Amino acid sequence: MTDQTLASPDTATALSTPPAKAGQSRHLTGWLLATPLVLILAAFLVLPILMIGVVSFWGTTEFSIYPAFQLDNYAFLFGSDVTYRVFFNTVKYAVITWIFTLLIGFTVAYFLAFHVRSLNWQIALFLLCTIPFWTSNIIRMISWIPFLGRNGLANSTLMSWGVIDAPLEWLLFSDFSVILAFVHLYTLFMVVPIFNTMMRIDRSLLEAAADAGATGWQTLWHVIVPLTKPGIMIGSIFVITLVMGDFITVRFMSGSQSANVGRLISNDIALLQYPSASATAVILLITVLMVIGILLRFVDILKEL
Amino acid sequence: MEPRPRSFYLLSAFFALFLVFLYGPTITIAILSFQGPQGGLTFPMRGVSLHWFRDLFEQQAVGDIWGSFRRSLVLGLMVMVTTVVVSVMGGLAFRKRFAGSTVIFYLIVTSLVIPSILVSLGVGLIFSQSGLGIHWATSGFGAQLTWTLPFGLLIMFAVFNRFDRSYEEAARDLGASPWQTIRHVVLPIIAPSLIGVALFGFTLSYDEFARTLLTAGSYNTLPLEIFGMTTNVTSPVIFALGTLTTVFSFVVIGVCLFSVWLTGRRRARRASDAGKGVA
Numbered sequence: 008m009t010d011q012t013l014a015s016p017d018t019a020t021a022l023s024t025p026p027a028k029a030g031q032s033r034h035l036t037g038w039l040l041a042t043p044l045v046l047i048l049a050a051f052l053v054l055p056i057l058m059i060g061v062v063s064f065w066g067t068t069e070f071s072i073y074p075a076f077q078l079d080n081y082a083f084l085f086g087s088d089v090t091y092r093v094f095f096n097t098v099k100y101a102v103i104t105w106i107f108t109l110l111i112g113f114t115v116a117y118f119l120a121f122h123v124r125s126l127n128w129q130i131a132l133f134l135l136c137t138i139p140f141w142t143s144n145i146i147r148m149i150s151w152i153p154f155l156g157r158n159g160l161a162n163s164t165l166m167s168w169g170v171i172d173a174p175l176e177w178l179l180f181s182d183f184s185v186i187l188a189f190v191h192l193y194t195l196f197m198v199v200p201i202f203n204t205m206m207r208i209d210r211s212l213l214e215a216a217a218d219a220g221a222t223g224w225q226t227l228w229h230v231i232v233p234l235t236k237p238g239i240m241i242g243s244i245f246v247i248t249l250v251m252g253d254f255i256t257v258r259f260m261s262g263s264q265s266a267n268v269g270r271l272i273s274n275d276i277a278l279l280q281y282p283s284a285s286a287t288a289v290i291l292l293i294t295v296l297m298v299i300g301i302l303l304r305f306v307d308i309l310k311e312l
Numbered sequence: 313m314e315p316r317p318r319s320f321y322l323l324s325a326f327f328a329l330f331l332v333f334l335y336g337p338t339i340t341i342a343i344l345s346f347q348g349p350q351g352g353l354t355f356p357m358r359g360v361s362l363h364w365f366r367d368l369f370e371q372q373a374v375g376d377i378w379g380s381f382r383r384s385l386v387l388g389l390m391v392m393v394t395t396v397v398v399s400v401m402g403g404l405a406f407r408k409r410f411a412g413s414t415v416i417f418y419l420i421v422t423s424l425v426i427p428s429i430l431v432s433l434g435v436g437l438i439f440s441q442s443g444l445g446i447h448w449a450t451s452g453f454g455a456q457l458t459w460t461l462p463f464g465l466l467i468m469f470a471v472f473n474r475f476d477r478s479y480e481e482a483a484r485d486l487g488a489s490p491w492q493t494i495r496h497v498v499l500p501i502i503a504p505s506l507i508g509v510a511l512f513g514f515t516l517s518y519d520e521f522a523r524t525l526l527t528a529g530s531y532n533t534l535p536l537e538i539f540g541m542t543t544n545v546t547s548p549v550i551f552a553l554g555t556l557t558t559v560f561s562f563v564v565i566g567v568c569l570f571s572v573w574l575t576g577r578r579r580a581r582r583a584s585d586a587g588k589g590v591a
Binding site for chain 2 (some may be wrong): 044118138150
């Protein structure tokens with residue numbers, strides 16, 4: 008078959024300067040194995056992005072869309088206050104959610120990695136944190152209603168304690184509930200990569216810090232946090248992109264009272280305004296990719312796996 | 313063992329609170345789904361009954377819950393199998409750098425971070441404009457793969473990063489062909505992680521909402537059906553449905569984790585005769 012390793016007996020030679028023939032077959036094998044992946048990504052990722060780019064220049068009538076090359080959609084988008092307000096709102100949600108998920112996620116991961124001593128317990132508790140990821144987001148959102156509603160658990164508890172006299176109206180269908188749901192849904196995207204990086208920190212470094220007279224806080228801040236940075240970056244990429252691209256959490260948890268870019272797009276889609284939805288989508292994609300580009304400068308993902 | 317520092321107890325309390333935060337709401341709706349027939353969406357419980365579960369199994373006034381469950385199940389299995397096969401092949405491909413591998417890697421990352429609604433919109437547009445027609449098993453299937461494949465691939469990359477190549481060299485020294493090496497050495501060693509990839513493939517598809525929204529066509533998958541219910545159903549029947557699907561997810565997760573644990577244990581017991589499969 009295509010394998011040439013019998014000709015070059017050990018991997019060391021293959022790594023240094025592979026013979027031309029082996030090099031060629033390496034590319035061929037790589038491509039053959041990657042073909043299904045490439046085909047799927049081409050058909051369902053690259054083509055759709057291109058399609059959105061193309062349609063963003065199309066025109067609309069009341070009932071249909073037609074191919075064209077016009078800048079109307081972008082002109083309208085950039086000419087409207089709503090766009091800037093909604094983009095600001097999107098960034099606001101992303102930043103606030105990022106802060107909370109980072110603080111909570113880091114603390115949880117730190118506890119699991121450095122305070123739980125047996126590996127079995129670590130695995131069990133870690134799994135407990137990740138299981139909700141494999142269940143439905145929609146249902147996890149719905150689950151907040153009995154808690155936060157006007158007659159929900161939070162209000163009735165606070166009232167029975169005498170903290171408040173009338174039910175708080177801002178618990179459900181507000182920015183508060185939107186961010187609460189984001190934190191609830193996405194904190195585990197912080198826990199997993201941060202825990203993964205922490206588990207690889209050489210424990211002797213902590214002993215060295217302690218021997219050198221560092222307090223617990225100093226060790227945390229000067230040793231653990233810097234070494235955990237790659238995990239923090241990967242978690243941040245997840246949380247920020249998920250929040251920026253979201254539309255359903257904002258719609259559901261704000262009771263359609265707040266908007267982010269995703270909702271702007273989905274509203275246009277509901278009105279069959281695909282070109283205008285596409286133009287907004289293009290701007291959103293560029294924004295997200297720019298943020299990712301910046302974050303990726305701080306971390307080499309392949310090395311962290 | 314040295315005594316626990318005070319921070320341990322503080323952090324334990326924090327962790328416990330986090331778990332309550334994580335699971336509390338789900339447990340609440342599980343309790344509320346046993347509301348009596350007169351009960352509402354919040355506490356207090358007006359009696360305890362299976363009324364709302366029974367409601368699910370009767371002729372529905374709105375929607376088609378069981379039809380959408382069947383579709384989600386079939387779609388989940390399709391996505392699962394495809395994710396496992398393509399991820400393993402992709403993982404094998406990426407063990408050596410090849411021309412263009414960096415580009416493909418960045419495509420995978422893009423697939424992971426791109427807002428779901430863009431995939432939904434783009435795939436929907438392509439299928440509707442080209443006249444292929446939108447259907448959950450074609451456009452929906454493809455759109456979901458853009459979400460499950462990156463997870464599957466990242467797991468495979470992680471697995472192969474830790475893979476000890478001397479096993480393969482040993483197999484080759486014994487005269488195994490490349491295919492035999494993969495079939496009898498590599499695949500058995502990575503089997504537990506394949507269960508993990510399958511778990512991701514199935515559950516992420518089964519629960520996927522945004523990427524299916526514009527690509528499912530006229531027949532809804534379960535998450536779409538549930539979301540539709542939130543706008544017009546105001547009885548605990550939605551909690552009953554939520555509880556049932558969550559239980560179903562837990563069963564799937566449980567089965568997967570248990571089989572990972574089982575293969576790990578079996579392997580530990582037969583550690584000495586690893587490689588017998590080649591003969």
